[in-house]
Amino acid sequence: MKTNPSKTLFYSILSGLIIIISLAIIFLGYLRFKKEKADIRKEKYHELHTISELKINQLTQWRKERLSEISFFTSNDPYIQFSSDIINGKKNAEFLFRNHLKQIMTHNRYENIFLLNEHNEVLFSVDTGFIFSDSAMLNNYKEVFESGEIIFGDFNYCSHHDNVHFDIASILKISGKIKTALIFRVDPEGYLFPLIRQYPTPSATAETYLVSRIGDSVKYITPLRHRDNSMFNTGFPLSNRDITAVQAVTGYQGKTEGIDYRGISVLADIRKVPDTPWYMISEIDSKEVFSELHKKTFLVAVVALLLILFSLTAMALIHNFRQRQIYKELYLKNSLLRHTQEELKATFYSMGDGVITTDAEGNIVHMNPVAEKLTGWKEVETKGKKLGKVFRTVNEETHEKEEDIAKKVLKEGKTIILSNHINLISRSGSEIPVSDSAAPILTEDGKISGMVLVFSDQSGPRARQKALKESEERFARLFEKAPLGYQSLDRKGILLEVNQAWLEALGYKPEEVVGRWFGDFLLPGSANRFNEFIDESLKEEVVYAEFEITHSSGKQRLFSINGRVGFKDIGNFDRLHCILQDITEKRMLEQRLRESEEKYKRLTENISDVVWATDLDFRTTYVSPAVKKILGEPPAAHIKRTMEEKFPPESLQKIQAILAEEFEKESLPDSNPDRSRQIELEHYRADGSRIWIGINVSFIRDENGKPVGFQGVTRDISELKKNEAALKQQMDNLEKFNRMMVGRESRMIELKQEINDLLEKLNLPKKYTAPGEVEKLNI
Numbered sequence: 152m153k154t155n156p157s158k159t160l161f162y163s164i165l166s167g168l169i170i171i172i173s174l175a176i177i178f179l180g181y182l183r184f185k186k187e188k189a190d191i192r193k194e195k196y197h198e199l200h201t202i203s204e205l206k207i208n209q210l211t212q213w214r215k216e217r218l219s220e221i222s223f224f225t226s227n228d229p230y231i232q233f234s235s236d237i238i239n240g241k242k243n244a245e246f247l248f249r250n251h252l253k254q255i256m257t258h259n260r261y262e263n264i265f266l267l268n269e270h271n272e273v274l275f276s277v278d279t280g281f282i283f284s285d286s287a288m289l290n291n292y293k294e295v296f297e298s299g300e301i302i303f304g305d306f307n308y309c310s311h312h313d314n315v316h317f318d319i320a321s322i323l324k325i326s327g328k329i330k331t332a333l334i335f336r337v338d339p340e341g342y343l344f345p346l347i348r349q350y351p352t353p354s355a356t357a358e359t360y361l362v363s364r365i366g367d368s369v370k371y372i373t374p375l376r377h378r379d380n381s382m383f384n385t386g387f388p389l390s391n392r393d394i395t396a397v398q399a400v401t402g403y404q405g406k407t408e409g410i411d412y413r414g415i416s417v418l419a420d421i422r423k424v425p426d427t428p429w430y431m432i433s434e435i436d437s438k439e440v441f442s443e444l445h446k447k448t449f450l451v452a453v454v455a456l457l458l459i460l461f462s463l464t465a466m467a468l469i470h471n472f473r474q475r476q477i478y479k480e481l482y483l484k485n486s487l488l489r490h491t492q493e494e495l496k497a498t499f500y501s502m503g504d505g506v507i508t509t510d511a512e513g514n515i516v517h518m519n520p521v522a523e524k525l526t527g528w529k530e531v532e533t534k535g536k537k538l539g540k541v542f543r544t545v546n547e548e549t550h551e552k553e554e555d556i557a558k559k560v561l562k563e564g565k566t567i568i569l570s571n572h573i574n575l576i577s578r579s580g581s582e583i584p585v586s587d588s589a590a591p592i593l594t595e596d597g598k599i600s601g602m603v604l605v606f607s608d609q610s611g612p613r614a615r616q617k618a619l620k621e622s623e624e625r626f627a628r629l630f631e632k633a634p635l636g637y638q639s640l641d642r643k644g645i646l647l648e649v650n651q652a653w654l655e656a657l658g659y660k661p662e663e664v665v666g667r668w669f670g671d672f673l674l675p676g677s678a679n680r681f682n683e684f685i686d687e688s689l690k691e692e693v694v695y696a697e698f699e700i701t702h703s704s705g706k707q708r709l710f711s712i713n714g715r716v717g718f719k720d721i722g723n724f725d726r727l728h729c730i731l732q733d734i735t736e737k738r739m740l741e742q743r744l745r746e747s748e749e750k751y752k753r754l755t756e757n758i759s760d761v762v763w764a765t766d767l768d769f770r771t772t773y774v775s776p777a778v779k780k781i782l783g784e785p786p787a788a789h790i791k792r793t794m795e796e797k798f799p800p801e802s803l804q805k806i807q808a809i810l811a812e813e814f815e816k817e818s819l820p821d822s823n824p825d826r827s828r829q830i831e832l833e834h835y836r837a838d839g840s841r842i843w844i845g846i847n848v849s850f851i852r853d854e855n856g857k858p859v860g861f862q863g864v865t866r867d868i869s870e871l872k873k874n875e876a877a878l879k880q881q882m883d884n885l886e887k888f889n890r891m892m893v894g895r896e897s898r899m900i901e902l903k904q905e906i907n908d909l910l911e912k913l914n915l916p917k918k919y920t921a922p923g924e925v926e927k928l929n930i
Contacts, residue, residue: 210347266332274331302321306383314338315381356376357434404421404423500519505524509561515538568587573587637650688716697711710733762777774790784836796835799835827848831868848863
């Protein structure tokens with residue numbers, strides 16, 4: 152057989168093209184690999200940066216809360232007074248101070264709180280079994296006494312307690328001298344370590360931790376995911392510049408690629424924690440970051456290589472085969488045709504949509520199983536039947552019969568896509584929503600030999616479409632019928648939309664509002680405050696403000712506004728959503744309440760009994776003017792007096808016992824919060840004399856029901872006590888007289904009996920009648 156030169160040239164050119172295309176694919180694949188790797192690195196750096204910022208913000212917020220709390224407890228009474236009393240040996244002060252401090256030690260906020268003097272001696276501890284043995288913290292305590300500032304310590308491992316401590320210390324100034332420091336000890340395992348350790352996204356290697364510089368080395372000061380650092384003994388010299396922790400403490404911040412404490416390559420983000428010596432490091436193994444990319448690249452490379460080899464091999468085989476087997480070409484073409492027909496048949500009967508074919512007269516030729524299921528007809532039953540008898544459709548809304556699609560396609564000779572709002576009437580009579588399209592089947596010379604109809608069940612999509620429409624209608628009704636006013640603003644404060652409640656509250660029409668600057672509706676001079684509200688809204692998650700807004704009638708109404716920024720996606724501002732509520736009547740009610748309170752105050756100041764209030768340590772915070780009449784001193788002088796100056800020792804003991812009982816009852820779950828106590832005590836007057844008083848006392852409680860003080864009414868009962876004493880004396884005298892009279896009567900009866908006995912011995916009649924014989928004589 153002769154070789155065809157044109158075919159040889161063709162195969163040579165084709166082989167060259169395959170090689171060039173293969174090289175181009177390899178080069179493009181390499182560029183794609185580099186770009187995907189850069190994109191993955193950028194995305195992972197952004198994730199690490201976001202996690203670092205989140206945890207730093209949480210640490211900063213925790214530090215601010217502790218600073219505010221400690222400043223309050225070390226610079227305000229009664230806590231300074233408690234400390235002074237404890238130094239002076241007053242045991243009751245320890246009891247009261249401990250009760251106060253226990254209120255802030257809930258939910259793992261503090262492990263212990265204790266007082267320390269300049270000689271590192273523990274004067275007081277909330278934990279009564281506490282033993283101080285933390286020599287590593289002494290420098291921090293020394294710094295507190297020298298600077299007088301609040302000192303945040305560092306994480307320190309205590310071998311005595313086999314635990315990590317974190318102390319916050321602040322001095323207590325008593326009588327102008329620094330005598331003691333109040334130490335707030337935090338258990339990091341309660342909040343800080345879980346906060347730092349927890350990684351918000353699933354990962355096999357990612358972690359966050361804190362490091363700090365100690366001399367010429369870097370130390371890891373929080374637990375590590377891949378190494379035991381419970382004793383904080385992990386560290387490296389600063390000469391190891393490839394280690395991410397060394398980069399952090401030597402001044403580098405931001406994204407980096409380096410080595411972690413295991414010597415493994417990582418991607419990391421480094422951030423300085425404000426106002427601390429700590430550095431936050433978020434990192435993940437490079438191998439994990441690029442593992443999926445490497446797998447995908449390997450698979451793509453293998454597939455590409457196999458395709459190239461397959462193409463070259465196929466070329467060689469085809470060429471060889473055609474040279475040796477050309478005489479079988481016709482047979483192979485026929486076999487290929489049969490195979491193609493089989494494939495087309497298999498494809499037809501396995502399609503997920505219903506398919507029906509007809510001949511040029513519109514008679515059904517084939518129907519696949521999906522079409523059988525939807526129409527209810529079997530293929531063998533429909534062959535030769537008109538399509539319109541099997542595929543019957545009606546309009547979904549009007550239920551009018553649809554035009555015979557076979558006639559239309561065969562007549563016009565073009566593809567037709569029917570309306571989405573049609574229902575197929577199955578053989579059983581049930582209606583199924585469908586979407587369908589039909590196209591003519593053309594021969595090689597362009598003549599119509601039949602048509603093919605493709606249709607699918609739309610029950611699911613129609614149901615979802617209906618649900619979406621109902622959801623949109625519900626949202627529209629909610630927006631329009633919401634009881635509170637709603638508005639949305641752009642960055643400049645221009646009104647984008649308002650609901651019906653907004654229009655009704657202010658009396659405007661939509662066309663008078665939308666597109667206008669919201670500041671136009673406020674009181675003159677409120678523009679700057681409104682602009683500040685907009686600026687603050689862009690910074691804060693939720694903001695609140697109150698503005699006087701002009702009603703369409705010209706009247707001013709006071710509204711509260713809650714604003715929240717809406718985003719199209721992360722970081723892209725969409726609009727400012729605001730809820731408006733008319734609080735004019737609320738403010739008027741508050742004003743009336745203040746007037747009522749003022750009236751109550753005047754009432755308490757004019758009654759004869761003394762109305763008073765104290766804090767939890769029974770220090771007077773208010774007393775009514777009636778105190779001058781009862782105790783002979785004005786309210787201002789009475790408030791300044793101490794408990795010892797007001798009450799005799801026996802009355803003080805009685806008060807302390809009652810206070811202890813009430814605090815113990817307070818811890819019981821079934822205690823009555825509205826209970827009160829009646830007490831009778833002796834009280835010193837201003838001149839030093841004593842009077843008896845009756846007190847009705849109960850707790851003052853905050854909005855959460857916790858006791859914050861005492862309130863009561865005091866009345867002078869000196870006269871009542873005198874009358875009680877006189878009555879008691881009179882009762883004693885009567886009792887004594889009664890006993891005397893009863894004894895005398897008994898003696899008279901005995902004498903009469905003795906006289907009767909003597910007369911009886913002399914045989915003379917009895918002179919006296921015995922008490923038991925009176926009835927007999929009368930009878």
